[in-house]
Amino acid sequence: VVIAGAGVAGLEALLALRAHARGRVAIRVLAPGEAFLHWPAPVAEAFERVPAAEADLTALIQSADAERTVDLLGAVDADTRAVRTRSGERIGYDELVVAVGGRPVPSVPGALAFRGQRDAPAFRRMLQDLEARRISRIAFALPASNAWPVPLYELALMTAARVAALRLPARVSIVTAEQAPLERLGPMAGSAIAQLLDAGGVELHLGAGPASFRGGVLALAGGGQLRVDRVVALPRLRGPAIEGLPADAEGFILIDRHGRVPGLDRVYAAGDVTACSLKHGGLATAQADAVAELISERAGAPVQPRPFPTIVRGLLFADANPLYVRIEAVRRDAEPQQARGDGPPPPVRCRRSVEAHTRAGTLWWPPSTTAGCYLAPHADAGARSRTSRRADGSVALTLLLADRDAWGGDHAMALRALECAESLGGPLSPHYAARRRRWRQALATALPE
Ligand SMILES: Cc1cc2nc3c(=O)[nH]c(=O)nc-3n(C[C@H](O)[C@H](O)[C@H](O)COP(=O)(O)OP(=O)(O)OC[C@H]3O[C@@H](n4cnc5c(N)ncnc54)[C@H](O)[C@@H]3O)c2cc1C
Numbered sequence: 001v002v003i004a005g006a007g008v009a010g011l012e013a014l015l016a017l018r019a020h021a022r023g024r025v026a027i028r029v030l031a032p033g034e035a036f037l038h039w040p041a042p043v044a045e046a047f048e049r050v051p052a053a054e055a056d057l058t059a060l061i062q063s064a065d066a067e068r069t070v071d072l073l074g075a076v077d078a079d080t081r082a083v084r085t086r087s088g089e090r091i092g093y094d095e096l097v098v099a100v101g102g103r104p105v106p107s108v109p110g111a112l113a114f115r116g117q118r119d120a121p122a123f124r125r126m127l128q129d130l131e132a133r134r135i136s137r138i139a140f141a142l143p144a145s146n147a148w149p150v151p152l153y154e155l156a157l158m159t160a161a162r163v164a165a166l167r168l169p170a171r172v173s174i175v176t177a178e179q180a181p182l183e184r185l186g187p188m189a190g191s192a193i194a195q196l197l198d199a200g201g202v203e204l205h206l207g208a209g210p211a212s213f214r215g216g217v218l219a220l221a222g223g224g225q226l227r228v229d230r231v232v233a234l235p236r237l238r239g240p241a242i243e244g245l246p247a248d249a250e251g252f253i254l255i256d257r258h259g260r261v262p263g264l265d266r267v268y269a270a271g272d273v274t275a276c277s278l279k280h281g282g283l284a285t286a287q288a289d290a291v292a293e294l295i296s297e298r299a300g301a302p303v304q305p306r307p308f309p310t311i312v313r314g315l316l317f318a319d320a321n322p323l324y325v326r327i328e329a330v331r332r333d334a335e336p337q338q339a340r341g342d343g344p345p346p347p348v349r350c351r352r353s354v355e356a357h358t359r360a361g362t363l364w365w366p367p368s369t370t371a372g373c374y375l376a377p378h379a380d381a382g383a384r385s386r387t388s389r390r391a392d393g394s395v396a397l398t399l400l401l402a403d404r405d406a407w408g409g410d411h412a413m414a415l416r417a418l419e420c421a422e423s424l425g426g427p428l429s430p431h432y433a434a435r436r437r438r439w440r441q442a443l444a445t446a447l448p449e
Contacts, residue, residue, distance in 0.1 A: 001295060002083060002091060003066075004073035005099035006031035006057055008372060009271025009284040013097050015374035016292035018064040024299040025095075027066035030073055030085065031057075043154040043362065046120040047127070047162070060378060073100055076244035078264040095266045095295045098245065098253060099288065102237030102272040102279060107143045110213035111231035114155065123155075126230050127162065135229035136169055139218055141210035142176040147234040148280050149182060150316075150364045153193060155232060157363070160200040172202050175218060175226060177209035184278070185316065185325045192318035193363075237272055237279050248275045257307035259291035268294070278329040280312050285372030286416075309413060315365045315401065322365070324404040365397055373420040395425035399432060406435070411443040 001017060003010050006029055014027060034057055061068045072086035082092045106113045112122055129135045140156040142149055153174065160172040174181070174197065180190040181197065181204060197204055209221030213231040220226065239251025246263060247253055252275035255261055259268040268291040271284035290308035297303045312329045315322035376394070402417035418436050422428055428436065 001025050001027045001095045001097065002030055002093040003027060003097045003099060004030045004083065005101060005271070005273070006034070006061070007099065007101050007271065007284075008281050008375065009101075009273075009288045010097070010099035011060065011378075012285040012372035012375045013099060013270055013288035013292050014061065014064050014066055015372075015378075016289050017295060018066070019374055020292055020296035020303045021299045021301045024301055025295070027064065028069055028091065029061050029066050030069045030071060030083070030091065032072055033070045043151045043158065045117060046114070046123045046155065047158055073098065073242060076242060076264075076267065078244060078267055081266070093266075095298070096268065097259075097288075097291055097295075098242065098261075098267070098269040098273060099271045099284075100240055100242070100273050102252070103240055104235035105238050106233070107145055107147075107236040108141050108210045108213055108218075108231060108233040111141055111210075111233040113235040114151070114232055115235055123232065126232070127159070129230075130159075130163070130168060130170055131166060133168065137171045137228040137230075138173070139210070139226060139228040139231045140172070140174045141213075141218065141231050141233040142174070142178065143209050143211070143221070143233070143236070144177040145234060145236050146277060146279055147236060148278065149178075149184065149234070152232070152234050153182060153197075154363050156202050157196065157200050160202045164201065172200075173205060173226070173228070174202060175205045175208050175210045175220070177207065177221070179207055181206070182316075184327055186327075189316050189318070189323060189325050192316065192323055196318050239275070240273060245269075250275075252276075255287070257290070257310070258294050258305060259287050259308065260294070276329055278312060278327065280329060281372075282312050282314065282366065283308075283329050285375060289373065309416070311410070311413060313401070313405070313413065315397065315404075317363050317365065322400070324401075324408070326408070326410075366394075366401075373416075373423045376420060376424050395421050398424060402432075402435075406439055406442075411439040411446070414439050415443065 003013055010029065014029060017025060017027060058068060071089060073083055074086045075084040076096065082090050083096065084090055104115050112126065114123060130138065138159060140152050142152050156172055156174050163170045163172060181193045182189050208224065210233065211219045211221045216227055216229065218226040218228050218231055239247055239253065241247050241251030245253050245261060253261060253269040253273055254275050255269050259270050261267040261269055270287035270291050272279045274287065276283060286308040290306060293303050293305040297305050310329055311326050313326040316325050398417050398421040402414045402421065405414035405417055415436065418428060418432060
């Protein structure tokens with residue numbers, strides 16, 4: 001098996017494959033020369049200088065008993081089952097997993113494109129200018145985009161909190177093409193976040209697609225403009241358009257619900273490289289798991305391959321009680337959904353973890369780092385060695401997510417959440433083991449023959 005890419009999706013595929021197929025497959029990871037995997041950092045880390053969260057990539061690949069080729073995937077020749085690397089090497093495969101991510105391109109020319117930790121220094125320099133009163137108007141801009149939108153709201157809220165704490169004469173605004181804040185997360189999330197923005201003194205400009213920033217003027221797509229000193233925007237992702245792989249107009253790879261690339265035998269893709277309408281770590285790892293199950297079954301392992309869930313769901317920390325949110329992430333015409341069970345939702349059992357998140361200013365859980373069942377324990381081990389991260393509480397939050405899934409009637413997702421909780425924290429308590437039995441029964445009775 002050749003896995004191209006060693007980000008969240010590629011590594012989850014590697015570890016899931018090793019867990020299911022054990023010694024049945026030989027794995028080669030084809031990825032550029034990074035020494036470390038830099039976990040996508042929580043937005044909170046843009047505000048404080050902390051040692052980078054990293055995992056030794058070579059050690060991780062070796063621990064999964066895989067080989068590593070330091071190079072880039074250049075082209076795929078599915079007829080001869082071989083890939084060509086950027087430096088011209090030819091590598092044969094029986095099964096190929098493409099997990100090379102997307103290519104961030106600036107979405108608002110002239111703005112600071114925030115792609116995560118690598119842009120944190122530039123973001124901190126902007127904060128220094130704000131604190132030194134050299135600038136006073138910052139806009140956080142979100143054009144119509146396939147990017148995960150939550151980080152932009154987190155950045156705006158945390159900047160506003162800094163402004164309030166230091167009593168700075170500054171104005172923080174969000175300028176977005178959306179018709180409601182965090183529109184894709186549904187109306188309940190929208191109204192919770194609107195209250196939070198209001199309380200934090202963040203101005204909200206809806207239906208105002210930011211187009212470009214030049215000379216202190218943020219031009220809007222509809223023709224209006226806003227005078228600001230700085231603009232921060234999330235980048236837009238483009239697909240890599242790899243030679244030999246079918247792609248959509250933006251270069252993203254088309255896949256089916258098992259991660260197979262239609263028309264190509266034994267070629268799969270997972271993560272941001274695929275043509276899904278939302279780019280999210282939880283979806284990336286779910287796709288990687290589905291691919292790993294399919295390849296493991298073909299290799300003779302006793303695994304029942306499952307299609308990946310097209311739902312991204314998690315907890316939004318807009319107030320003391322986290323809001324459970326579900327998003328349809330694949331169908332482009334999908335409506336945001338909120339699951340509702342009968343009776344009141346299950347109580348919050350992990351108050352301390354919730355408080356830690358609220359204090360840290362993060363809005364969403366799970367972060368991409370802890371989304372993958374097989375990668376999560378490695379991410380948590382990395383987090384434990386660092387002071388600013390909330391490594392503990394992951395199991396409690398995963399169980400909370402499972403309860404909410406089940407309450408909403410999605411027993412398949414609830415059972416997946418229990419798998420993750422077990423992978424993070426070891427065997428389930430008798431209480432949750434009993435729930436698992438009940439949820440399995442419920443799923444079996446609900447499934448058609
Ligand atoms: C600011 C920000 C915050 C985010 N916050 C969250 C969050 O809280 N929760 C969440 O779930 N998601 C979040 N996301 C989205 C999440 O980070 C991505 O969905 C996730 O990283 C996708 O994983 P991936 O493995 O597909 O791609 P990547 O993580 O981009 O990994 C791709 C890998 O492939 C390698 N590569 C590139 N080209 C080639 C090639 N030609 N050959 C071989 N290897 C190659 C790269 O070096 C890289 O290692 C956030 C994104 C941003 C920008």
